[in-house]
Amino acid sequence: xxxxxxxxxxxxxxxxxxxxxxxxxxxxxxxxxxxxxxxxxxxxxxxxxxxxxxxxxxxxxxxxxxxxxxxxxxxxxxxxxxxxxxxxxxxxxxxxxxxxxxxxxxxxxxxxxxxxxxxxxxxxxxxxxxxxxxxxxxxxxxxxxxxxxxxxxxxxxxxxxxxxxxxxxxxxxxxxxxxxxxxxxxxxxxxxxxxxxxxxxxxxxxxxxxxxxxx
Numbered sequence: 001x002x003x004x005x006x007x008x009x010x011x012x013x014x015x016x017x018x019x020x021x022x023x024x025x026x027x028x029x030x031x032x033x034x035x036x037x038x039x040x041x042x043x044x045x046x047x048x049x050x051x052x053x054x055x056x057x058x059x060x061x062x063x064x065x066x067x068x069x070x071x072x073x074x075x076x077x078x079x080x081x082x083x084x085x086x087x088x089x090x091x092x093x094x095x096x097x098x099x100x101x102x103x104x105x106x107x108x109x110x111x112x113x114x115x116x117x118x119x120x121x122x123x124x125x126x127x128x129x130x131x132x133x134x135x136x137x138x139x140x141x142x143x144x145x146x147x148x149x150x151x152x153x154x155x156x157x158x159x160x161x162x163x164x165x166x167x168x169x170x171x172x173x174x175x176x177x178x179x180x181x182x183x184x185x186x187x188x189x190x191x192x193x194x195x196x197x198x199x200x201x202x203x204x205x206x207x208x209x210x211x212x213x214x215x
Contacts, residue, residue, distance in 0.1 A: 052119025
C-alpha cells in the first residue's frame, strides 16, 4: 500500500479522528483500552514497559491505569508527544545492545509487571519485506521480555498474520500460563493483518530460546 493511500485511510479512520478529539497521541490508545476492558491487563501501581511507544497512545493509557504509584517506561527512537510524571522516556533503538540495561535502570532495578510492544517497522509497501521486519520486531520484544519482565508478568505483543508468527505463538503458549490472539478494534483497513499476542503469567525465563527452537 502506498503512503498516500495509507495517510488517506488513516484520516478516514474513525478511531484516528476520535484520538485527535479526545487528546490521545495516537489511535493505538484504543487498542490498549480494548484489551484492558476485556482482560484487565494493567493494574494500579504496576510498572509497564512500552516498546515502540511513540507517539505515545498506549503509554498514556498505561500511565493513567497505573496511577501515581506506578511507572511506565516508554522506549522508541522517536519522542513522545506528551509528558506525565509517571512516564520515563528512553530514546533507544530496540536492537541496541544497551536497551535491556537501560530499561532495568529506569525501572529502578526491578522487573516490570507488564510488557507492551506496539513496535512497527518502516513500511516498504512490499508485503513480504514488511511481514519479515514485523516478525523480527516481535521476536526482539520477546527477547527483551526475557530480561525485563518479572516471573508471573504479562505481555501484549504486536504481530502480523503470517506463517512465521506461529513459531512465536507456540513458544508463548509454553512460556505463559494464558495465551490468546487479540484483534484490535475495527477500522476501515479491512486488508490489515495486524494482531496482538496476549500473554499472561510468565512461567519460563527464556521464552525467546523456545521461539528459536520452533523457528
